[in-house]
Amino acid sequence: MKQIKWLWSQMKGYRTQYVFLLILLMIPVIMQLQNPIISQMIVDQVILKIPEQKGNMEELIDKLIRLLALMISLMVVRTFVWRFGIIGVERCGQKFLYDFKRQMFHKLQNLDRGFYKRNETGDLMTRLTSDAEMGKHGIVALLRGFMECFTLYMATAIYMFSKNVILTLGLMVFTPIIFVVTYKFSKTARPYYMRLREKLSKMNSNAQENIEANRVIKAFAREDYEEKKFKERNEDFREANITASFVWLRFYPAIEGFSQALPIVVLVVGGIFLMNGKISAGTFLAFNSLCWTLAAPMRNMGMLVNDTQRFMASIDKLMELDAAEPTVKNREGELVVKEKLEGKIEFRDVSVKLEHTDVLEHVNFTIQPGETIALMGPTGSGKTTMINCINRFIDVTGGAVLIDDIDVRDYDIDVLRKNIGIANQDVFLFSDTINRNIAFGNTMLRSNKIERVAKLARADFVWRMQNGFDTMIGERGTGLSGGQKQRLALARAIAINPSVLILDDTTSAVDMNTESEIRDNLLGMSGNATKIIIAQRYFSAMKADRIFILDHGSIAEMGSHKELLRQGGYYQEIYLLQRGVSSLEEDEEDRRNLSDTSEESNNGMGVRVHG
Ligand SMILES: Nc1ncnc2c1ncn2[C@@H]1O[C@H](COP(=O)(O)OP(=O)(O)OP(=O)(O)O)[C@@H](O)[C@H]1O
Ligand SMILES: [Mg+2]
Numbered sequence: 001m002k003q004i005k006w007l008w009s010q011m012k013g014y015r016t017q018y019v020f021l022l023i024l025l026m027i028p029v030i031m032q033l034q035n036p037i038i039s040q041m042i043v044d045q046v047i048l049k050i051p052e053q054k055g056n057m058e059e060l061i062d063k064l065i066r067l068l069a070l071m072i073s074l075m076v077v078r079t080f081v082w083r084f085g086i087i088g089v090e091r092c093g094q095k096f097l098y099d100f101k102r103q104m105f106h107k108l109q110n111l112d113r114g115f116y117k118r119n120e121t122g123d124l125m126t127r128l129t130s131d132a133e134m135g136k137h138g139i140v141a142l143l144r145g146f147m148e149c150f151t152l153y154m155a156t157a158i159y160m161f162s163k164n165v166i167l168t169l170g171l172m173v174f175t176p177i178i179f180v181v182t183y184k185f186s187k188t189a190r191p192y193y194m195r196l197r198e199k200l201s202k203m204n205s206n207a208q209e210n211i212e213a214n215r216v217i218k219a220f221a222r223e224d225y226e227e228k229k230f231k232e233r234n235e236d237f238r239e240a241n242i243t244a245s246f247v248w249l250r251f252y253p254a255i256e257g258f259s260q261a262l263p264i265v266v267l268v269v270g271g272i273f274l275m276n277g278k279i280s281a282g283t284f285l286a287f288n289s290l291c292w293t294l295a296a297p298m299r300n301m302g303m304l305v306n307d308t309q310r311f312m313a314s315i316d317k318l319m320e321l322d323a324a325e326p327t328v329k330n331r332e333g334e335l336v337v338k339e340k341l342e343g344k345i346e347f348r349d350v351s352v353k354l355e356h357t358d359v360l361e362h363v364n365f366t367i368q369p370g371e372t373i374a375l376m377g378p379t380g381s382g383k384t385t386m387i388n389c390i391n392r393f394i395d396v397t398g399g400a401v402l403i404d405d406i407d408v409r410d411y412d413i414d415v416l417r418k419n420i421g422i423a424n425q426d427v428f429l430f431s432d433t434i435n436r437n438i439a440f441g442n443t444m445l446r447s448n449k450i451e452r453v454a455k456l457a458r459a460d461f462v463w464r465m466q467n468g469f470d471t472m473i474g475e476r477g478t479g480l481s482g483g484q485k486q487r488l489a490l491a492r493a494i495a496i497n498p499s500v501l502i503l504d505d506t507t508s509a510v511d512m513n514t515e516s517e518i519r520d521n522l523l524g525m526s527g528n529a530t531k532i533i534i535a536q537r538y539f540s541a542m543k544a545d546r547i548f549i550l551d552h553g554s555i556a557e558m559g560s561h562k563e564l565l566r567q568g569g570y571y572q573e574i575y576l577l578q579r580g581v582s583s584l585e586e587d588e589e590d591r592r593n594l595s596d597t598s599e600e601s602n603n604g605m606g607v608r609v610h611g
């Protein structure tokens with residue numbers, strides 16, 4: 001029942017209203033008894049009295065009309081109360097749906113990478129849609145359904161007891177048996193519905209991934225394979241659905257059989273009582289019709305219990321989401337809240353373990369405010385991991401990262417992230433206008449500022465677009481080239497006027513001329529931001545104040561372009577490789593020749609422009 005308790009806790013603010021509505025809805029339920037009861041009165045007090053009246057029918061007709069009028073007016077009242085109650089309960093259900101989705105969306109904003117790695121998008125979408133709908137169904141239909149069954153059963157039983165105890169007891173012997181059967185059914189059905197829920201989520205995840213990967217699928221002409229995969233998931237879901245539904249059918253004959261036995265008991269036992277004069281003909285008729293109001297709750301119970309199993313499986317998923325906590329979060333106690341950070345960064349013996357692998361090991365360095373650092377190193381050496389520790393995308397497992405001499409874990413996360421502009425390696429743009437994409441971190445940015453940061457990021461292509469900055473871009477930036485997406489991501493990072501600017505391979509898809517212009521723009525940028533630029537090409541790094549070379553999670557080299565060239569490690573190797581020479585002497589000679597012969601093909605920084 002923890003699921004019901006959870007649902008109840010979610011209904012804060014309208015619980016009294018809901019309980020009131022359920023109580024109100026008991027009225028039309030009890031009023032279902034009115035027709036058999038009034039019919040009984042008509043038989044006993046009007047029809048059977050006809051022979052006694054000896055032709056003087058006026059009084060009887062008058063009584064009949066009054067009883068019929070009562071029947072009709074009660075029916076009208078019942079319909080209106082029912083309508084009012086149902087509308088109210090539906091509103092409660094909708095309120096739950098709205099509040100829950102809003103809360104969960106808020107929660108999803110704060111959950112971290114670990115959570116998203118464990119939970120597939122398709123599964124999360126299923127929780128926000130069909131599972132949430134199931135929660136609403138619980139409020140609107142299930143709880144109400146149980147209340148209705150209970151009320152109708154009790155009201156019928158009370159009325160019947162008032163008329164004849166033995167006949168009522170004869171009818172009620174079946175109740176415990178039906179309870180046992182439904183209980184057994186609920187235990188059996190539960191795992192089937194949990195399985196069904198898993199299959200639904202798998203199918204949705206598959207569809208969602210397929211839609212996202214449509215370009216890869218087309219590129220590899222794997223549509224058939226994907227269709228087959230989806231067909232399997234769809235079949236699994238169908239099978240699980242059929243199996244779950246059939247469990248109910250296994251129990252159905254027993255429940256149906258017992259509830260069908262009630263009219264027979266009334267005919268046999270009631271018939272004998274009627275003949276012996278223990279009950280009136282009207283009571284016999286009423287019992288006969290009321291068999292239905294006694295059998296219906298029993299039969300409905302079975303269906304409700306079936307529905308409840310599906311509901312429980314969904315609520316479990318909602319509870320899981322509700323209980324999810326990010327691992328990276330604000331710590332307890334007072335946090336440092338600063339409008340603007342200076343931008344001094346220190347890694348103090350930082351180690352990071354990701355899934356039992358040491359990704360960073362004992363990294364130590366200090367970067368002064370306003371300094372520009374280029375971070376290089378082989379693929380997989382831990383560059384992205386390193387910068388992810390600065391804005392707490394991940395938390396270090398050893399040592400500490402400090403900004404302005406304060407541990408990043410002591411800052412309010414929002415303060416920290418609002419001061420760090422980052423352009424990630426895998427660029428993500430929203431399906432929105434270019435304007436709003438650039439101003440994503442600072443929606444107050446005026447259009448002249450947007451244009452200024454776009455210029456700094458060398459996103460000149462925007463001016464050539466028909467709708468300029470109002471151009472809508474497709475989901476994830478479709479419709480733009482790789483380099484164009486990178487430049488918008490860069491503009492978005494600069495737009496928040498950060499104290500620390502982090503660029504993770506942000507110019508890898510940009511041509512070399514543009515890249516060198518961007519680099520110069522960044523170096524000349526006002527505001528004195530500390531910059532960490534991850535790069536693969538030596539010439540993106542050469543103008544930095546210092547270059548860090550990361551190798552297998554440790555800093556292997558550190559120094560200026562000239563110092564590292566002399567050191568003769570990874571940096572020199574990369575430099576020679578990218579220059580296309582075998583030694584520094586050859587490079588020197590090459591450059592001398594180049595400046596003698598062709599000034600145009602040289603971009604003025606001793607860098608040969610390829611292609
Ligand atoms: N979430 C994770 N769980 C486990 N291992 C991870 C995770 N993220 C990264 N790694 C591992 O950590 C190592 C460093 O990854 P990282 O992304 O930091 O490398 P990188 O230097 O940025 O590489 P690249 O130049 O290719 O971007 C890799 O071996 C990678 O497999
Ligand atoms: Mg990386």
